[in-house]
Amino acid sequence: MKILVNGYTVTEHIELRINKESMKDIYKIDNVIGNIKKNKKLYTRVVFYTAIVLFQMDIISYANGFESSIDEIGNKILSMLNLFARWGCLSMGLKEMITTLLNGGNMKQASVSGIQYWLGYIFIKIYPTLFEMMSDIKF
Known part of the structure; x- marks a missing residue:
């Protein structure tokens, strides 16, 4: 016997809930990125800070594949x-x-x-x- 919640099984309901929450987060991040793209000063700051952080990090890649x-x-x-x-x-x-x-x-x-x-x-x-x-x- 399967337990149904709103016409879905419990596992399907949990998966839908997780997907809806993650989609809300994705939409929030997309809106923030859209606002940053519209604001040129903020966009240049983000690019500048990202460049500084990447420059200070020692990223070493070894091709051992x-x-x-x-x-x-x-x-x-x-x-x-x-x-x-x-x-x-x-x-x-x-x-x-x-x-x-x-x-x-x-x-x-x-x-x-x-x-x-x-x-x-x-x-x-x-x-x-x-x-x-x-x-x-x-x-």
Whole structure:
């Protein structure tokens, strides 16, 4: 058997009462904020005091979440790949030069065959620096 109060069960009646009281508080707060917005002097004071309080508080945020660990791992993997690509370009350029010289080519032919890998090394070395320089530019 359910006990009814004004057509609601006791728990429903308590929930409605709590919701009505909280809505009254929300309406009061909304009216106060509306009055502050209309009064420009009071609004500037509230903003100024809020800025002072936030400036004096030491808010420290540590990014120890799942996303930051993925970011760290991703950066480590990219740096390892970058290092591997650099050494790969240098060694492949040297290998091509030696292969050309051993096959009977002269130094000019050897440097032409190896220079493409060395240009790749220079590109890999300079490209991240260019992005960092471009990110510093303010538009």
